Amino acid sequence: MKQYNVGIIGATGMVGQRFATLLADHPWFKVKVLAASPRSAGQTYEQAAGSRWKMTVPMPEAMKDMILMDASADIEKIASMVDFCFCAVDMKKDEIKALEEAYAKAECPIVSNNSAHRFTPDVPMVVPEINPDHIEIIKAQRERLGTKRGFIAVKSNCSIQSYVPALHPLRKFGLTKVLACTYQAISGAGKNFETWPEMVDNLIPYIGGEEEKSEQEPLKVWGEIKGNEIVKAQSPQITTQCLRVPVSDGHTAAVFVSFENKPSKEEILQLWKDFKGVPQELELPSAPKQFIHYFEENDRPQAKLDRGLEGGMAVSTGRLREDTQYDYKFVCLSHNTLRGAAGGGVLLAELLAAKGYFD
Numbered sequence: 575m576k577q578y579n580v581g582i583i584g585a586t587g588m589v590g591q592r593f594a595t596l597l598a599d600h601p602w603f604k605v606k607v608l609a610a611s612p613r614s615a616g617q618t619y620e621q622a623a624g625s626r627w628k629m630t631v632p633m634p635e636a637m638k639d640m641i642l643m644d645a646s647a648d649i650e651k652i653a654s655m656v657d658f659c660f661c662a663v664d665m666k667k668d669e670i671k672a673l674e675e676a677y678a679k680a681e682c683p684i685v686s687n688n689s690a691h692r693f694t695p696d697v698p699m700v701v702p703e704i705n706p707d708h709i710e711i712i713k714a715q716r717e718r719l720g721t722k723r724g725f726i727a728v729k730s731n732c733s734i735q736s737y738v739p740a741l742h743p744l745r746k747f748g749l750t751k752v753l754a755c756t757y758q759a760i761s762g763a764g765k766n767f768e769t770w771p772e773m774v775d776n777l778i779p780y781i782g783g784e785e786e787k788s789e790q791e792p793l794k795v796w797g798e799i800k801g802n803e804i805v806k807a808q809s810p811q812i813t814t815q816c817l818r819v820p821v822s823d824g825h826t827a828a829v830f831v832s833f834e835n836k837p838s839k840e841e842i843l844q845l846w847k848d849f850k851g852v853p854q855e856l857e858l859p860s861a862p863k864q865f866i867h868y869f870e871e872n873d874r875p876q877a878k879l880d881r882g883l884e885g886g887m888a889v890s891t892g893r894l895r896e897d898t899q900y901d902y903k904f905v906c907l908s909h910n911t912l913r914g915a916a917g918g919g920v921l922l923a924e925l926l927a928a929k930g931y932f933d
């Protein structure tokens with residue numbers, strides 16, 4: 575496989591740090607540029623991010639002395655140094671939209687973890703096992719932007735990453751209603767227990783904007799390309815409640831679901847077991863071998879025990895049983911900063927690379 579030079583925009587942040595650790599030994603991608611705000615630009619990565627390093631593995635040696643570039647002022651220069659960039663920045667939505675478009679227009683593709691462009695109709699929002707075909711909309715996006723190489727592709731929010739994979743293979747039974755309550759880790763807010771001690775022995779029943787994302791994003795992921803846009807799916811009806819819980823990493827969801835044609839429990843378990851997507855077929859480097867793992871034990875999956883399954887890229891399910899008001903209920907879990915954030919971004923980039931979108 576060809577090697578690609580890449581940049582990380584927002585390299586000093588929580589998601590950016592995760593990108594740095596995942597890309598340190600990546601077989602296809604070599605980190606050439608680290609960029610952040612003007613506050614960090616000009617410093618080495620170690621100077622700017624060493625004291626706020628939140629990963630459990632150390633900062634990659636080869637990146638410690640790299641000089642951070644200015645994500646906004648150095649766009650042209652960065653675009654000339656890399657084949658594409660990952661982007662995860664904490665800025666206003668309009669600023670992020672403009673920044674990502676400026677990179678795309680400088681012919682630097684952007685694989686984004688930000689939410690700003692998730693509902694731009696010609697920007698694909700991809701879970702690689704579920705809707706890899708949505709990357710074909712990039713042709714229309716390039717026409718709109720007037721670019722040859724440049725484009726923006728985004729990954730979905732971390733909250734939907736546990737239950738949408740489990741629901742996807744069941745869509746053939748006509749999913750009608752989904753109720754999901756998510757129990758979300760504090761790393762999803764860019765925090766750990768040192769920086770957010772108020773979360774020890776606590777639960778906060780509100781995460782700004784999360785319920786809207788959790789209800790709307792699955793419909794785009796299950797949407798269809800029609801002309802120059804991705805049109806959202808009309809069903810199922812989805813309702814959610816999203817809670818912040820005192821867990822470091824790993825978002826859990828308790829899910830209730832109804833169908834037009836109710837499948838048997840055995841059919842559901844078989845579909846989960848057999849679910850393979852394009853990443854598994856192409857053997858992409860970050861793809862889990864088994865995407866959905868089902869636990870028979872009543873007390874699994876557990877965030878602490880099971881979030882790291884297959885490098886944090888697999889999804890775990892458990893407690894599938896019939897319900898009195900819906901057809902079935904079950905629990906699922908995914909690692910929010912691996913599969914749900916940087917790992918999902920790297921897998922999307924691997925898909926785009928394998929399909930020639932960075933050439």
Ligand SMILES: NC(=O)c1ccc[n+]([C@@H]2O[C@H](COP(=O)([O-])OP(=O)(O)OC[C@H]3O[C@@H](n4cnc5c(N)ncnc54)[C@H](OP(=O)(O)O)[C@@H]3O)[C@@H](O)[C@H]2O)c1
Pocket residue numbers: 583584585586587588589590609610611612613614615645646662663664665686687688689729730731732733762763764910914915916
């Ligand atoms: N599922 C997902 O995909 C997922 C999961 C979690 C988070 N996110 C998203 O990822 C993004 C980053 O989250 P995070 O938790 O990593 O945030 P964070 O830890 O606060 O890091 C923010 C990053 O943005 C940079 N930044 C801030 N202002 C900037 C500016 N004006 N120009 C350029 N860079 C700027 C910061 O650089 P300095 O250090 O120089 O200030 C830092 O690198 C957010 O949009 C968040 O919503 C996505």
